[in-house]
């Protein structure tokens with residue numbers, strides 16, 4: 001290694017201590033080309049993917065800004081004229097490069113570099129993670145593919161088990177360490193029941209994104225390790241803690257590092273847990289970088305040592321960094337903590353949903369059921385209020401009314417009697433209250449299912465009612481709204497949701513109104 005450049009100090013310190021590379025802490029956008037070394041054979045880079053990643057504003061990042069780093073990297077390649085070069089980024093960048101390399105594109109000046117793009121899944125190269133990435137460069141993909149191992153990559157379960165043993169044997173590299181010598185492997189507090197609930201909901205019944213399993217399956221490679229993950233985020237990988245029933249935990253830093261292809265001897269010099277998390281998640285998996293290094297030197301699998309052979313001499317660097325305590329469960333949350341979860345029985349795929357949420361923008365918190373439909377590009381909502389309730393009463397036949405009214409009366413009684421006024425206090429962990437929002441959500445879910453059963457015998461009425469409600473709310477624009485076909489095909493579910501929402505919302509509003517009056521009285 002002749003030189004390397006990185007803007008973030010802790011990453012450079014980590015690189016230096018582990019690899020003895022003197023990484024320079026510089027902003028690559030400001031680096032003068034004349035300051036680069038000469039006579040270089042290989043250039044590799046991994047420009048930031050933040051602007052291209054779908055986890056950044058659902059893919060709505062600033063592409064032009066992201067391209068600046070790619071242009072910078074390609075300018076360096078163009079200036080140094082190495083024999084071989086390669087660049088890593090998220091899969092989406094493959095298409096962007098192909099498009100922008102064409103005449104008139106933002107990368108057209110680099111077309112002569114002979115760039116090819118490939119999207120690889122790191123799990124196919126022996127890494128225990130299904131990490132799909134775009135690798136671009138002037139290398140031979142055939143050589144890279146020669147490394148696809150005959151045997152499967154370790155699974156999440158293999159990694160957790162290996163790191164839990166007394167004598168630890170690295171599941172990728174075969175290196176050995178005593179348990180006492182393995183740092184960053186501190187199991188954090190188990191997730192609280194509320195955190196489990198949020199985690200489960202974010203994964204299995206997310207209001208917009210596709211469902212994913214909870215907990216993460218142990219018998220497969222793991223999904224993508226990210227640079228951030230809170231105790232409740234969708235990105236966080238959560239496993240069952242075998243000691244207790246229904247107990248779950250996030251992965252330790254060391255488990256994440258191992259799943260990201262770092263050898264167990266590698267140490268992370270971050271000042272806190274978050275910095276180490278970021279360092280691990282940002283990395284190009286070292287186990288994959290090793291293979292790329294061989295490819296860039298013109299060697300395929302046959303002419304290369306195995307990872308186990310190549311890593312035999314790896315030792316832990318010194319000094320060993322300090323342990324960094326993991327995040328704890330939030331003790332208290334801000335008074336305006338948001339709640340926004342879909343009611344599972346009333347949720348269709350692709351964002352059509354009824355959800356319970358809280359509007360914290362006013363003097364008191366307003367809990368309500370909202371209805372969203374349309375397509376991912378054009379989401380519409382319907383305000384479920386007395387107006388809709390009245391309209392539904394007019395549209396629903398007396399036979400159907402007879403079937404649904406007992407359920408709706410029970411639902412009304414439940415909401416009328418519930419301690420809604422203190423629900424936000426409970427949700428923010430600031431005090432006691434009679435009902436938690438997830439309890440209300442579960443009740444709405446149950447009542448939703450009961451209503452669907454009640455509607456079943458009158459299913460033929462449902463599509464007509466839905467159509468009329470949409471027309472009532474959206475007027476002349478109704479027929480051109482996207483996603484109406486889907487509502488019609490699922491009319492029984494939608495009707496159940498409209499009935500639930502328009503029944504409970506006026507009651508929830510009345511609770512909020514009473515709270516407001518009480519506050520005024522208390523303020524004198």
Ligand SMILES: C[S@@+](CC[C@H](N)C(=O)[O-])C[C@H]1O[C@@H](n2cnc3c(N)ncnc32)[C@H](O)[C@@H]1O
Nearest residue numbers: 006007008026027028029046047048282283284
């Ligand atoms: C995807 S990560 C790659 C990390 C590591 N180099 C690797 O390959 O595993 C992108 C890295 O680019 C660094 N970075 C972002 N903007 C930079 C800039 N303007 N100059 C230098 N480094 C930058 C970030 O700090 C981050 O560590």
